[in-house]
Amino acid sequence: MSGAGPGLAMRPPGGAGGAGAARSMLRRLDPPLLVASACIVAILLGGSLYNSLFLSPHYLVQQLQVASFLGIVAAGAMLVILLGHIDLSVPWTLTAGAMLATGLAGSSLGGLAAIPIAVAVGAAIGLVNGLGVAFLRIPSMIFTLGVNAVLQGLMVLYTGGSAPPSSAVPVVRWLAGGRVLPGIPNAILVWALVGVFMILLLRATPFGRTVYAIGNRERAAYLSGMPVKRVVCLSFMLAGSASALAGLLLTGYAGKAFQGMGDTYLLPAIAAVVLGGTSIVGGRGSYAGTIIGTILIVLLQSMLAVMQMPDAGRQIIYGVVIFSMLLLYGRSRSGQA
Amino acid sequence: MSEAAAGDQLPPLLTLSGIVKRYGQTVALADGALRCEAGTIHAVMGENGAGKSTLIKIISGVVSPTEGEMRLDGRPVRFKGPGDAQAQGIVCVFQELSLLPDLSVADNICITAPPRRFGLIDRAAQIAQARRLLALVGCEAIDPRERVRDLPLSRRQMVEIAKALGRKPRLLILDEATSALTADDVARVVTLLKRLRREGMAILYISHRMHEIRELADRCSVFANGRHVQTFEAGARSEDEIVRMMIGRELSQMFPPKPALPPGGAPVLETRDLAWETRLRGISLSVAPGEILGLGGLDGQGQREFLLALFGCLSGVTGEIRIDGVPSEFASPRQAMGEPQRLALIPEDRKTEGLMLPMTVAENITAATLSRWRRGPLLNNAAEREAVDEIVRRMQIKAVVDLPVSTLSGGNQQKVAIGKWLLAGPRVMLLCDPTRGIDVGTKQEIYRLLRELAAAGTAILLYTTDYDELIGVCDRVAIFYAGRITRLLTGDGITEAAIIAGALDIGADQKEQAA
Numbered sequence: 116m117s118g119a120g121p122g123l124a125m126r127p128p129g130g131a132g133g134a135g136a137a138r139s140m141l142r143r144l145d146p147p148l149l150v151a152s153a154c155i156v157a158i159l160l161g162g163s164l165y166n167s168l169f170l171s172p173h174y175l176v177q178q179l180q181v182a183s184f185l186g187i188v189a190a191g192a193m194l195v196i197l198l199g200h201i202d203l204s205v206p207w208t209l210t211a212g213a214m215l216a217t218g219l220a221g222s223s224l225g226g227l228a229a230i231p232i233a234v235a236v237g238a239a240i241g242l243v244n245g246l247g248v249a250f251l252r253i254p255s256m257i258f259t260l261g262v263n264a265v266l267q268g269l270m271v272l273y274t275g276g277s278a279p280p281s282s283a284v285p286v287v288r289w290l291a292g293g294r295v296l297p298g299i300p301n302a303i304l305v306w307a308l309v310g311v312f313m314i315l316l317l318r319a320t321p322f323g324r325t326v327y328a329i330g331n332r333e334r335a336a337y338l339s340g341m342p343v344k345r346v347v348c349l350s351f352m353l354a355g356s357a358s359a360l361a362g363l364l365l366t367g368y369a370g371k372a373f374q375g376m377g378d379t380y381l382l383p384a385i386a387a388v389v390l391g392g393t394s395i396v397g398g399r400g401s402y403a404g405t406i407i408g409t410i411l412i413v414l415l416q417s418m419l420a421v422m423q424m425p426d427a428g429r430q431i432i433y434g435v436v437i438f439s440m441l442l443l444y445g446r447s448r449s450g451q452a
Numbered sequence: 453m454s455e456a457a458a459g460d461q462l463p464p465l466l467t468l469s470g471i472v473k474r475y476g477q478t479v480a481l482a483d484g485a486l487r488c489e490a491g492t493i494h495a496v497m498g499e500n501g502a503g504k505s506t507l508i509k510i511i512s513g514v515v516s517p518t519e520g521e522m523r524l525d526g527r528p529v530r531f532k533g534p535g536d537a538q539a540q541g542i543v544c545v546f547q548e549l550s551l552l553p554d555l556s557v558a559d560n561i562c563i564t565a566p567p568r569r570f571g572l573i574d575r576a577a578q579i580a581q582a583r584r585l586l587a588l589v590g591c592e593a594i595d596p597r598e599r600v601r602d603l604p605l606s607r608r609q610m611v612e613i614a615k616a617l618g619r620k621p622r623l624l625i626l627d628e629a630t631s632a633l634t635a636d637d638v639a640r641v642v643t644l645l646k647r648l649r650r651e652g653m654a655i656l657y658i659s660h661r662m663h664e665i666r667e668l669a670d671r672c673s674v675f676a677n678g679r680h681v682q683t684f685e686a687g688a689r690s691e692d693e694i695v696r697m698m699i700g701r702e703l704s705q706m707f708p709p710k711p712a713l714p715p716g717g718a719p720v721l722e723t724r725d726l727a728w729e730t731r732l733r734g735i736s737l738s739v740a741p742g743e744i745l746g747l748g749g750l751d752g753q754g755q756r757e758f759l760l761a762l763f764g765c766l767s768g769v770t771g772e773i774r775i776d777g778v779p780s781e782f783a784s785p786r787q788a789m790g791e792p793q794r795l796a797l798i799p800e801d802r803k804t805e806g807l808m809l810p811m812t813v814a815e816n817i818t819a820a821t822l823s824r825w826r827r828g829p830l831l832n833n834a835a836e837r838e839a840v841d842e843i844v845r846r847m848q849i850k851a852v853v854d855l856p857v858s859t860l861s862g863g864n865q866q867k868v869a870i871g872k873w874l875l876a877g878p879r880v881m882l883l884c885d886p887t888r889g890i891d892v893g894t895k896q897e898i899y900r901l902l903r904e905l906a907a908a909g910t911a912i913l914l915y916t917t918d919y920d921e922l923i924g925v926c927d928r929v930a931i932f933y934a935g936r937i938t939r940l941l942t943g944d945g946i947t948e949a950a951i952i953a954g955a956l957d958i959g960a961d962q963k964e965q966a967a
Contacts, residue, residue: 315830320829320831321826321831324831325822331809331810332805332809334804334805335799335804335805335807337784338765338799339820340784340820399810
């Protein structure tokens with residue numbers, strides 16, 4: 116499974132010098148990643164007993180394509196969770212980004228403008244979130260929930276009078292479903308780019324270091340003179356951009372932007388982040404883990420759908436898998452400490 | 453006292469003998485002994501860390517003693533918790549307030565056993581009960597329906613006392629209960645305590661205020677270094693004798709020599725009338741380059757707030773801060789540490805303020821100077837590693853730098869917290885109790901380091917609760933009392949007696965009396 120690759124290859128750039136590097140690499144391979152990777156393999160093997168189709172390259176690539184949307188949303192969600200906050204405005208940030216970018220780029224400007232528009236819309240929403248959390252000191256759980264509701268209202272207003280164009284622009288269709296490399300949808304490449312960006316950002320920049328510091332102990336970070344408020348604001352902006360970008364890609368995949376398209380992304384994104392080993396209270400986690408968590412969630416959903424499990428059973432199994440894995444992590448972590 | 457005659461027939465209300473309390477390796481109380489009798493006020497004195505608080509916690513059932521015997525009415529007792537002690541009539545008013553700010557005064561007073569009707573709390577009865585208790589402490593003016601949050605600190609403390617009385621104590625313990633009170637409220641408490649004594653209550657009174665003790669106490673016990681030193685009838689010892697009893701140890705030779713300051717150095721840091729809320733009431737100070745200025749006095753007299761105010765952590769600070777004669781204003785640590793001021797603060801609690809415990813030693817060491825170790829937008833690992841290695845060598849930190857800092861011993865952790873700021877090359881270094889809970893060897897290293905930094909021209913402000921440090925390390929000592937500097941000691945004038953006298957504001961008392 117390709118998902119296990121980045122987990123092993125990821126090495127902290129900080130770990131120069133023999134024994135230290137080996138030791139810190141061992142530390143990085145924490146149990147959650149191993150458990151999640153093992154789960155992916157188990158699901159695939161179990162599924163292949165049911166139907167050999169589950170191991171076909173076509174199916175796997177298709178799952179990765181579906182996972183790329185969730186993976187991009189989860190990148191933003193993870194950044195905010197690492198800070199010890201949470202972004203509940205994901206559903207309507209995603210929808211607003213998709214609708215505004217599609218609408219504006221489709222009506223007046225060329226299709227290419229859709230991408231910067233989506234990113235800018237997401238960043239603007241994220242800025243509002245960041246200002247509320249960092250400067251007004253409103254708990255992120257409350258503030259982003261409020262922003263989500265306001266966005267929903269605004270989008271209803273936006274589509275109410277004039278019915279702006281909602282059909283995906285060609286360049287976005289190409290970005291989501293086209294193939295630069297034979298056999299690999301471009302959405303996967305976009306996700307890979309986001310992944311490289313995230314890993315560099317978190318591991319190799321002062322910004323990333325500050326994110327971890329704030330998540331571990333905001334007061335100590337503040338007293339060390341770190342730009343806490345600025346980093347919190349920027350993180351929410353990046354998270355908003357990620358959601359909006361995912362929304363735009365999704366229009367290319369689904370053909371159009373529609374209300375409610377983001378509803379099914381909030382909780383799976385948070386689940387992917389947490390299953391990937393990121394601490395829900397912040398300060399700990401890697402994007403490689405989030406990639407694995409994303410793939411796990413997508414495979415689980417797909418497998419349950421293919422098996423034609425009734426919806427009730429599907430929800431129950433989905434929920435049970437998530438919390439039993441978290442129980443497992445909790446135990447292994449306390450064992451470590 | 454004439455009441456003592458009654459005490460001869462009955463066993464004393466409470467006696468403690470040979471009480472020891474250990475926390476792991478640390479001995480908080482080595483030899484606690486005390487005897488409380490009904491109808492007396494017993495004052496307990498001692499400097500910070502003398503074991504008073506531990507003693508109180510043991511008596512009120514908050515912690516249980518490691519060794520020793522406690523007798524109540526002559527029978528041995530062991531409390532299972534504060535509730536158990538209260539049920540037996542031992543009630544404590546702690547100096548940290550135990551009130552819930554968002555509940556009403558009446559809710560708070562009746563919190564453990566509210567009057568009930570049909571299983572529900574009877575609000576009317578509760579308010580009546582609160583009114584009665586407030587009247588008892590002379591605070592009829594407090595409305596029982598008011599939220600505690602809306603009361604000023606002094607009134608809250610009075611509510612706290614009313615709450616304690618509501619539990620019908622036989623032994624009432626007041627742990628620094630008057631330190632937050634206004635003069636009017638102190639007078640009320642004094643009257644109240646005298647009446648309670650007449651009614652036969654035993655009162656244990658912990659205070660640093662000599663004049664209150666002089667007015668109230670029948671008997672005094674002095675503690676030093678976790679040991680009971682002496683118990684005597686009030687007035688049997690002079691204040692000088694008491695101060696000497698409280699010191700009770702010799703100064704060790706663990707401090708580096710103090711070089712003479714080059715005369716005429718222009719001050720690096722000056723403050724004028726620095727004030728913040730009620731905690732700082734006009735602090736004016738100046739520190740020369742190469743000078744180590746100690747901040748002394750009892751714990752919590754505004755020393756911490758002063759350092760935080762200088763470092764830009766408090767909002768609403770008034771007054772003036774000058775760095776090299778230039779008026780400066782900092783809204784955040786980031787500004788305070790920036791050029792050209794270059795301030796650094798070693799905060800009080802290294803675990804929550806000084807370090808990000810789960811992050812590695814290396815990450816912690818470069819936390820304050822991250823933007824320096826960059827190549828383009830990315831971190832320059834080689835440069836960062838070089839800086840880390842240099843600090844590890846200079847501070848002699850025993851650690852694998854890629855492991856979490858939480859794996860280090862307390863002393864090494866503190867070295868990391870200090871080393872982080874050495875990288876920033878500060879001109880003014882603010883230290884808040886940097887040697888608390890640290891082994892002697894590391895302490896010595898830190899003292900030497902401070903001297904080295906001073907010799908290189910850094911101005912250092914050191915707040916410490918350890919009198920030895922003030923005497924051994926500092927060139928001058930400013931004694932804080934209730935948000936003001938009451939004394940400035942220099943050179944040979946920095947003695948333990950002078951520090952303690954200043955901390956208790958004894959000189960000021962005598963002046964008041966003379967006036």
